[in-house]
Amino acid sequence: MMRFNTLIKHPADWMTGGQGEHGAVITSRIRLARNLRRHPFPGWAKRDQRAAALDLMRPAVEALPAMKGAFSHELGDLTSVQKQVLVERHLISREHAARGDGSAAVIERRQTFSLMLNEEDHLRMQAIRPGLQLTAAFSALSELDTNLEESLEFAFDPTLGYLTTCPTNLGTGLRASAMLHLPGLVLSDQIGQVLQAVNKIGLAVRGLYGEGTESLGNLYQISNQSTLGESEETIIRRLERVISQVANHEQNAREKLLEDDPEMVSDKIGRAYGVLRYAHIIDSKEALNHLSLLRLGGTLGYFPTKTVMLCDSLLMDIQPAHLQLHSGRKLSPEERDSIRAEIVRSRLQSLETPDNRMSSNDDKNFSDTPNPNPGDA
């Protein structure tokens, strides 16, 4: 069986993939909720009932062709840091991590699929892909679901669809979501409008906010709210359409900012670069906000394009459990802040100053090669 350290040693496929849509869409995630017939839901089941459900599901899940050689452990067998790392990688939910005994996680080698057994529902399976790939993620996950139906009998009602613990997931049991990076819309003050519009058509929008109104890392998640009354394809099609529209707005906003206020953009990106390159103590909020701007710089030609990927893996690696795993011991918050800074500094060591933008603002072909015509910059 795959060991924890083997699983975690490699970045997930989705962390090293997507810069499509100019990097505005970081990841796409599909989650399906399923339950066994005649078995009480995990939150209600007694200990032995939960164990019985697990004994049915686990062999079925492990036997899936896609899960060959997968990581499969009961949560009770993992340390709290290990569970936390899985949460930070989005492989299990925080709620699942808190459940411990009687719950298990089965994670595909490349971390593109993960299945939570005895979470809020008996089975919550998810697929994550880089960039905007909800359709692809869904068809892969749906195939896995269909395979499972050969050995497990899921609770299903002709009118209500797949039956879930919470009625908010009824029907398709589908939650489709994308993580978006929207610094252009934030800096140009258009974010509120865009999010309102998205919400008006029945999609959920969430951001993480710091004090005041400034959002942390300019990161937003858009997902479906309704799971009943529409097919999976309809839900996903609408979501993909809306997300690519938002990504377009974001791209336009970035271009317009560069045109109208290049000094402001350069100043923000330059300051972020300075702090990340030279800070010795940095908390996660500050790191997050600066990485967001560095990432923006990567898409605007201030840095090589691969900087976007570097930022994405840093977003993951600077989180508390990843830091503790990295240093192999428990860390105080103060220690975390200095180790975080150390990791960021060393990863960015070879990143050159953003003084020479590599492309002018009408150049969409950002590349690692220096601008052949520096006079244009």
Added chain:
Amino acid sequence: MKCDFCEKKATVFLTQLVDGQMKKVCLCDNCAKERGVTDPTGFSLADLLLGGLPGGPGTVAGHPSPGVPGNGKQCATCTFTLDDLKRVRRFGCSDCYATFGDEVAQMIRGMHKGTSHVGKVPEGLMAIQFRNQRIEELRSRLDQAIASESYEEAAGIRDEIRNLDEVKH
């Protein structure tokens, strides 16, 4: 400002849009940490906001309550009662949906785009039966809707039938 989960001073502020309205949640350092709100990539934030909010859907189901409650409704499969449902806003097992049919209908009104499933159906004989039964049901509802000249409803039902046929391949 006080934390929405305990009495301490709030230091983390979350905002989400619900029906076009900004909704703010305030948390203290501890509660934020416990709920993973400092996770910058926001998935766990989504989990927090999807459940576990004060006044939102309940968090974890509790223990089976002894005895039969006021109105006597209880799931024969899992012993879940109406009181349990009111308390946690979640169900005890899949059979609860039949036991508490009226409550289900009330709960899902306005929660979703529709009230009947038009998506994927488990493979196999059983599934085909389900689907055909469902299409039959919808056809008779369609006739009724047309008879009563509720064309908007009829159009919706027709779409559902079309979707079901589509899923059938």
